Amino acid sequence: MGHLYTTRENYTAEQLKEMKGKYLPTELICCTASREIEDGEIMFVGIGISDLAGAIAKLVYAPNSLMVAEAGYIGFAGISTMFSPADDWGATMAMCHQGLPETFIDQQAGLIDVAYLGFAQIDMFGNVNVSYITGPKIRMNGSGGGGDIASSAGRIVYTVEFNARSYVKKLDYMTEPGFFDGSPDARNKQNLVGGGPSCVVTNRGVFRFDVETHEMYLAEVFPWQDKADIEEVRKAFPWNLKVARELKIIAPPTERELWVMRLMDPLGLWTVARVLDTTLGKLVLSGKHDIEAYNALEEGREAAWRKALEIVT
């Protein structure tokens, strides 16, 4: 596993201040989450930041790990970030092309070690909602494969931008099982085969789950997160969030990690906040949809794919 830790003493106050504004939330999340993978592990990757974390893991820390995308791509090279688990760049230099139920069958049989997922709401015991907010009434994405993955994968790494509204006492809807009420055999009682949530990686620290109580606690923070910052994070929780006695200090994103992120996401779809500010968005807003517009978009992507292919093979 590529865990990288540091100490605050390694940095001057000046450096900490500078570092704090240096990284995008998605960069902090993807780079930190990529360090959760052990070499050789089989990982279920999803869309966007969950896929970027997997790609960094594979290129930097775990060269023998295999990425699996639910539509049926296994052991692919990973030349570009995935927008869906059926993307054609997930097919490129894959070891196996199969079907969607077959992939979930493999997972239910215990062949998937780790999966990256996101959430809209999470509770103290790692149960997750991605379906509905009841006040105001909002229909969200829904389970997709998340409900299956959280039920059966070896462990789940949640990757999500820190948002106080996401941490709730009671979910509006439980889409994905965590540790239910936290009781020691809650998942067993439901006959779920997977290990459940392992951690929640955010831009305001990494949260893990107590081995015995299954309660979520703050385990790791970034070097610039001082006492006041940690207190602010704790206040976002509607329960008394525990903090690890020996809080680990996460090393900031490395150059190599960030380089993989840029390589995988040439259009900046996961680093630019507004999609209309990306190259793609600007083309749409320009109102030009002729061959020149298509050339402008596709030539950039083709160059990125070619470069990535050279590097990953």
Place this chain on the structure above:
Amino acid sequence: MSHDDDNGGEMEIEGLETVDYEERQKESGHKKRLNKVMTEKEAVATFLHDGDSFAIGGFFQWRQPMSIVREIIRQRKTHLSFIDESGFFGMELLVGSGVLDRLDLAYFPIRQVGGLTGLPSVDRCLKEGDPRPIDIGGVLKTPENKIRSDQLPLKIVDWTNFEVALRFMAGALNVPFMPCRSSLGTDIPKYNKEIKIMDDPYENKPLLLVPAYRPDVVFISVQRADRRGNGQVWGFRGTDYWKARAAKHVVLITEELVPIEKTYENPGMTVIPAYCTDAVVLLPYNCHPSGVYGWYIWDMLCDLRMLVACQTKEGFSQWLDEWIYGCEDHSAYCDKVGWENLDRLAKAEHVINRIPA
């Protein structure tokens, strides 16, 4: 047999039925033809009727027969049931055009994406009842004061991807249900009354059961097919193998129509054998703006234009008028997209993936 339990007693379950040999042969009138080639218009008119249930092949924005979705809307079909694992713009068009009475799904990207609302029709239906009010059993509902007396709500039912796939698998196996270990203890089986949880008779531990789904029609895009209806697929297979066997009628839409001799060269790639298939439609670029492995990549530019347009109700209607009602058929649609642009998408795909000649 009937109990007034929470799981619905004698509730009728959409798509659940098993058949014997004779019944299956009766519904399979077209499957033994030696030449099944027809146009897209004929295929939709012949096999999909108002009130029918249907599914499409592929997954998300890849190998989904978007031209079929447009043709269904163009033919102004009504009261349809649609089931899919994870939907993208096809689902948006079907919900926003109001052709559906029921939608069974696992995923529909609707949350905010980079400052835009992803696929906003469901949101408009939910808040404004427009074009249809929505009833998501026990979870959310369009407010009563937004529902006109002549409107029937669109029913939405939640599953997971694996559960939807297993419904097709049960349909294909001709058994009433499949068991699995997903979603136990969550709110999916709590609100979805068609799911049952029971202790299995061997280990006495809980399993989640999903009912079979046999859609009236499934439309599947394939890279290559012959006139007899052997459909060959490269790249991910999604749930197409099972959808083709579960459905009463199967329409293949193919990028390339080949002599049967060509099928013999790669029989391992035949995912849908002739005896499943009722019709074959030759229609290059039929998945656009969705992409096809080995043929052309997903048209992000077109999809983002559509997403921007769909942010308002007026924009959505204009999009329908311009790109669906305003185009007589798929060929007219391709003229409008621009063949040069379509060929550019094919060129980009060939940088990374090709199927054997």
